[in-house]
Each structure stands twice: as structure tokens, then as C-alpha cells.
Amino acid sequence: MQRHSSLDEAADLAGVAALLQIGAEIGVDRLLDSGATFDAAELARTADLPQAGAEDYLAALVAAGLVVGTDVPGRFRAAEDYPDRRYAAGYVSWAMSANGPFLANAREFLTDRDAAARVHRRNGRRVAVSSRWIGERAFYPPVVDRVASAGASHVADLGAGAGGLLIELLGRDPGRTGVALDSSGAACAAAREAAAAAGVADRLQVVERTVQSLADDPGPVEGADAVLACFVMHDIVADEPVAKDVLGACRDALAPGGFMAVADAVSYAPDSAERRFSALFTYLHASFMRVTLPTERQWLDTFRSAGFSETVCVPLGVPGGRLFVAAR
Amino acid sequence: MQRHSSLDEAADLAGVAALLQIGAEIGVDRLLDSGATFDAAELARTADLPQAGAEDYLAALVAAGLVVGTDVPGRFRAAEDYPDRRYAAGYVSWAMSANGPFLANAREFLTDRDAAARVHRRNGRRVAVSSRWIGERAFYPPVVDRVASAGASHVADLGAGAGGLLIELLGRDPGRTGVALDSSGAACAAAREAAAAAGVADRLQVVERTVQSLADDPGPVEGADAVLACFVMHDIVADEPVAKDVLGACRDALAPGGFMAVADAVSYAPDSAERRFSALFTYLHASFMRVTLPTERQWLDTFRSAGFSETVCVPLGVPGGRLFVAAR
Numbered sequence: 001m002q003r004h005s006s007l008d009e010a011a012d013l014a015g016v017a018a019l020l021q022i023g024a025e026i027g028v029d030r031l032l033d034s035g036a037t038f039d040a041a042e043l044a045r046t047a048d049l050p051q052a053g054a055e056d057y058l059a060a061l062v063a064a065g066l067v068v069g070t071d072v073p074g075r076f077r078a079a080e081d082y083p084d085r086r087y088a089a090g091y092v093s094w095a096m097s098a099n100g101p102f103l104a105n106a107r108e109f110l111t112d113r114d115a116a117a118r119v120h121r122r123n124g125r126r127v128a129v130s131s132r133w134i135g136e137r138a139f140y141p142p143v144v145d146r147v148a149s150a151g152a153s154h155v156a157d158l159g160a161g162a163g164g165l166l167i168e169l170l171g172r173d174p175g176r177t178g179v180a181l182d183s184s185g186a187a188c189a190a191a192r193e194a195a196a197a198a199g200v201a202d203r204l205q206v207v208e209r210t211v212q213s214l215a216d217d218p219g220p221v222e223g224a225d226a227v228l229a230c231f232v233m234h235d236i237v238a239d240e241p242v243a244k245d246v247l248g249a250c251r252d253a254l255a256p257g258g259f260m261a262v263a264d265a266v267s268y269a270p271d272s273a274e275r276r277f278s279a280l281f282t283y284l285h286a287s288f289m290r291v292t293l294p295t296e297r298q299w300l301d302t303f304r305s306a307g308f309s310e311t312v313c314v315p316l317g318v319p320g321g322r323l324f325v326a327a328r
Numbered sequence: 329m330q331r332h333s334s335l336d337e338a339a340d341l342a343g344v345a346a347l348l349q350i351g352a353e354i355g356v357d358r359l360l361d362s363g364a365t366f367d368a369a370e371l372a373r374t375a376d377l378p379q380a381g382a383e384d385y386l387a388a389l390v391a392a393g394l395v396v397g398t399d400v401p402g403r404f405r406a407a408e409d410y411p412d413r414r415y416a417a418g419y420v421s422w423a424m425s426a427n428g429p430f431l432a433n434a435r436e437f438l439t440d441r442d443a444a445a446r447v448h449r450r451n452g453r454r455v456a457v458s459s460r461w462i463g464e465r466a467f468y469p470p471v472v473d474r475v476a477s478a479g480a481s482h483v484a485d486l487g488a489g490a491g492g493l494l495i496e497l498l499g500r501d502p503g504r505t506g507v508a509l510d511s512s513g514a515a516c517a518a519a520r521e522a523a524a525a526a527g528v529a530d531r532l533q534v535v536e537r538t539v540q541s542l543a544d545d546p547g548p549v550e551g552a553d554a555v556l557a558c559f560v561m562h563d564i565v566a567d568e569p570v571a572k573d574v575l576g577a578c579r580d581a582l583a584p585g586g587f588m589a590v591a592d593a594v595s596y597a598p599d600s601a602e603r604r605f606s607a608l609f610t611y612l613h614a615s616f617m618r619v620t621l622p623t624e625r626q627w628l629d630t631f632r633s634a635g636f637s638e639t640v641c642v643p644l645g646v647p648g649g650r651l652f653v654a655a656r
Contacts, residue, residue, distance in 0.1 A: 097432075276394075
């Protein structure tokens with residue numbers, strides 16, 4: 001038995017990803033991700049499932065080494081390497097589960113993309129969970145660092161989802177305030193709930209709006225020291241006039257010394273360490289989601305034409321990902 | 329950018345798995361797997377898709393480094409490391425795509441397994457393709473070696489699927505004959521077609537029958553020097569009397585000096601290199617497929633009670649997999 005080569009890690013990763021996907025499907029991902037201790041009854045309550053089903057799932061997690069026992073009999077918690085494994089599983093979950101409707105109906109998409117796109121939609125929760133698993137490691141930290149080192153006191157996040165990034169930022173500085181903007185009512189509700197649970201609801205304004213709408217009414221970003229956008233701007237930048245209007249409005253609304261931090265993807269990154277995932281990401285967006293990703297050069301040009309004085313581009317942990325920091 | 333750690337390989341693997349899954353969905357997996365050269369028109373014809381769709385997919389494969397150009401402009405073939413990457417992707421494809429209906433409906437399965445199992449079924453082709461990608465590397469070679477080194481001239485394969493293993497064996501020895509048994513009419517049709525394409529149809533008998541039926545009529549395995557069964561016996565062994573009858577019938581039907589070679593899985597392999605994938609495999613079978621995997625000890629006991637004189641057990645490349653070679 002030849003084991004522990006990179007080929008064999010594939011089986012490990014596949015096993016972990018499917019087990020964690022089941023956890024996300026039954027709604028225990030937050031409990032596992034929290035690192036808190038729990039027992040089978042708590043797992044069953046969180047999932048709202050019969051205890052027998054929760055016990056079998058728990059046994060599988062323990063057998064896989066993803067969950068370990070504690071000093072208290074019957075109580076468990078995520079293993080020490082769980083965050084690393086969850087991050088790795090995030091890529092598999094995003095590629096295979098979040099994009100499952102694209103893969104399963106590839107023939108239809110390759111025959112008539114727009115007709116297929118109207119019928120076969122992704123599950124928003126699967127996209128959000130897998131993006132969180134990747135993002136918490138691969139693009140949240142560098143964005144948080146930028147905001148913290150700039151001492152930005154008022155921060156807006158565009159496409160904020162469940163508000164995780166802002167809640168992290170507000171938790172780090174009791175004087176900081178935030179605006180979470182998202183076009184999904186469900187995401188906004190989740191953000192309000194998460195902000196309340198984290199005790200920062202009084203400093204977080206949640207706005208149900210599209211990013212595009214900022215071109216006409218930049219109110220939500222007015223006076224921000226930092227405007228953040230993680231993997232949401234690529235929906236907009238392909239349309240040059242819209243991109244110019246939205247980014248221009250954000251720029252004009254920034255406080256003096258403010259900046260935009262846009263974490264996003266470039267088209268077909270050629271580097272050997274990036275090319276495989278970047279190829280999937282680029283191809284799925286183009287052929288399944290009607291989104292043509294810009295090159296690094298095109299991203300930089302877009303920021304310049306929107307009036308930003310200087311834009312810095314640094315690679316992110318996610319292959320093909322870049323952090324653009326654009327100064328007012 | 330920290331890259332090329334085992335965490336970053338996760339993104340590579342996820343990208344590759346999803347791109348190859350798309351290939352399987354549009355029906356170009358055999359063309360890619362063959363290593364033959366092809367152009368966009370051929371890819372489109374094989375997939376029966378508009379050429380534009382095939383071209384975009386081909387561009388993604390090239391960008392990902394899975395397919396490379398040749399000396400002939402416009403002609404491509406799978407990259408040198410494609411077989412390795414396809415093997416690794418096989419685990420992800422099996423875990424996430426073949427078992428997709430289990431994962432997506434986990435809540436229903438954990439509430440009422442049997443009711444859910446009647447409604448949510450796996451796609452046979454997705455199971456077959458991912459099993460082939462894993463099996464060609466992880467369990468075909470040791471089985472082929474056993475048959476070859478024993479000089480077995482008449483070989484039966486139970487649950488033969490599309491007949492890949494037997495066609496490989498017949499191709500290696502022009503004096504060898506085979507019987508492919510499968511309960512699926514589609515699999516039998518595919519086996520007949522593949523045998524004809526490989527020029528071994530005159531030496532391969534295809535029988536549409538369940539493995540269980542051999543207990544009453546062992547005709548298809550009568551006189552075999554080797555009876556093979558790859559990941560099919562676990563459906564049977566949990567029911568002790570049935571297992572004893574089927575294995576006993578196979579044993580009695582074997583030619584003198586003959587053997588059974590059963591590649592299959594043990595329950596929850598505890599070894600650190602096996603535990604993650606084995607946990608998923610065991611759990612999915614128990615909680616989603618009503619199959620309780622035996623331990624290694626239970627497997628060995630089953631062969632003994634069926635009358636086999638001696639059974640050797642060796643680990644397979646697939647985590648939790650074992651090759652049981654049982655001598656008449």
C-alpha cells in the first residue's frame with residue numbers, strides 16, 4: 001500500500017469534503033466550525049434531526065479524525081487540524097457542490113448557455129458556505145489587515161453576504177462602524193442575526209441593495225474610510241460604463257484618505273500554481289454564468305478610469321485571486 | 329502567495345475534478361482518457377455538441393494544463409500527468425458527484441433512510457465513471473497481476489460493469505476467455521460494445537444476471553480458473569446465509585486450483601492514511617445505501633464458512649480497500 005503521496009491526499013480530501021458537505025446540508029457547519037464542544041443530543045438539536053441520525057454522522061466524523069473526544073465522556077469538538085481541512089474542503093465543495101447544477105447540466109449549458117442558466121440555478125447556501133470556507137483563510141485576512149493597518153473607522157462591504165467580514169472587523173475595534181450591503185434579503189437577514197449574536201448590531205447597518213444601485217445613490221458608502229468588495233465586482237466590471245459609474249461613485253463617496261479593497265479573480269491566471277483552479281473559475285464564469293473575468297491589466301485600467309489615483313495589486317491565497325487596493 | 333503546500337493542492341484537485349466531471353457529463357471522458365490526439369471538431373462530434381461549446385471547454389482544459397498542443401496545429405492530447413490527475417479526481421468525483429444525491433438530500437436520509445433511498449438514487453454513469461477512474465489505478469492492477477501470475481485461462485468477473493477489467497485480461501493473453509456478469513442491461517450492452525471495439529468479443533461471454541442468482545445457478549462461473557469481484561460483494565456479505573450460498577457456489581464451480589479474487593472495502597479502517605476516505609465510504613454505505621461493510625476479520629470468516637481452504641488479504645491503493653484472494 002503506497003500512501004501519503006499527493007495522490008493519496010486526494011482520497012483524504014474527497015472523504016473530508018463529502019463529510020463536511022453533509023454537515024453543511026444538515027445545518028451543523030457553524031457548530032463544527034465554532035470549535036465549541038458538543039454532544040450527540042446538541043448535534044441533533046442543531047440539525048433538527050433524530051438523534052440516531054446525528055449519532056451515526058458523529059461516529060463517521062470521529063472515525064475520520066475530523067472530530068475528537070474531550071475529557072468529558074460523550075462530548076466532542078472539532079480536531080486541531082479541522083480548520084485546515086475545512087479550508088481545503090472549501091475548494092472541493094465550491095467546485096463540485098456549489099457548482100453542481102452547472103456540472104450536472106453541462107451539456108445544456110454548452111448547447112445554449114443562456115437558456116440553461118435560466119433553468120439551472122445554484123443553491124445560494126451552498127455557494128455561501130463553500131465561499132466562507134475558502135474566504136476565511138484565503139481572502140478575509142489580507143483584507144482585514146488592510147483595514148486595520150489603515151485605522152479605517154467606518155467600513156462598507158459590498159456583497160457582504162452574512163456579514164462575516166464586517167463582524168470580524170467590528171469585533172476588533174469597538175470604535176468601528178460598518179455598512180453591509182447585499183442584494184439578497186436572506187443574506188441581509190443572516191447578517192442582522194449574526195451581528196446581534198456577536199453583539200455588534202448597534203454598529204452595523206444592513207442595506208438590501210444591489211451593488212449596481214450605488215451608481216445612482218451612493219448613500220450606503222458615503223463617508224466610508226474603506227469600501228470592501230470580495231468576489232462581487234466581477235459581476236459588474238465586464239460592463240465598462242457600469243463599472244466606471246459604480247467604482248466612480250464609490251471613489252467619490254470615500255472619506256479623504258479612504259480606499260477601496262476589492263478581492264476578486266483575474267481571467268485564466270497562467271502560473272503553474274494557479275492555472276488549474278483559475279481555469280475552472282474562469283471557465284465556469286464565462287460559459288455557465290455569463291461573466292467574463294478581466295485580466296489584471298483590465299482590472300487596473302478600470303480603477304484608473306473610475307478616477308482612483310493609485311491601485312496596488314497583490315496575489316491572494318485563492319488561485320487566480322487578487323487584492324486590488326485603490327486609493328482615492 | 330503561499331503555494332504548493334498540501335492545502336494549495338486542494339484547489340488544484342478541485343479545479344481538475346470539476347473540469348473532468350464536465351468532460352464525463354458531455355461524454356468525452358473516453359476520448360480524453362485514451363491519450364489519442366484530437367481537435368476541437370472531433371471533441372464536438374464525440375460530445376454531440378456545437379463546436380463553440382467544445383472549443384471553450386477545450387480552451388479551459390489547455391489553460392488548466394490537462395490537455396496540451398501537439399506538433400500539429402489545432403491538434404491536442406491529454407497531458408503527461410493526466411492519468412495521475414484523473415486518478416486523484418476520481419475520488420472527488422465519486423465522493424461529490426456520484427454520491428451527489430445522497431449529499432444534497434442528507435437531511436432526508438438521516439431522518440428516514442429507507443424512504444429517502446427510494447426517492448433519491450445515484451446516477452449509474454457517474455458512479456461507473458468515477459469508479460473506473462479510481463479502479464484503473466487502485467485495484468485493477470493487483471487483480472490483473474494475480475490472474476496473470478496464476479496463468480488463469482478462463483476468468484469470470486462478477487459485477488463486471490462495462491467489462492474493462494476482463495477486456496484488459498483478454499487483451500493480455502490471446503488464449504484467455506472470460507465471462508462478464510452484471511445485473512444492469514446498460515452495463516452489459518456497454519461491455520459487448522467495448523469487447524467488440526477491443527477485438528475480443530469472440531472470447532467474452534456477457535451475462536445479464538445478479539450476483540445473488542449464482543447461488544441457484546452457478547452456470548456462468550462453472551469451470552473458471554479465477555472468479556473476480558470488484559466492490560460488488562459488499563452488497564451481499566452482510567446477509568450471512570446469502571453470502572455463504574453465493575461464495576460457496578462460486579467455490580464449488582471453480583476449476584481445480586482456481587481462486588476467487590475479491591477487491592472490496594472493510595468497515596472504518598482505523599489507519600491514519602485510510603481513515604478519512606474509509607469513514608466516508610463506510611458511512612455512506614451504512615446510512616445512505618443500507619450496506620453494512622464487514623470488518624477484515626468478518627470478510628475472512630465469510631470466505632472460510634463458504635468452504636474456501638485459505639484466504640489471503642492484502643491492502644489496495646484505495647483507502648479501506650482490501651484484496652481477498654481465496655483458494656478453492
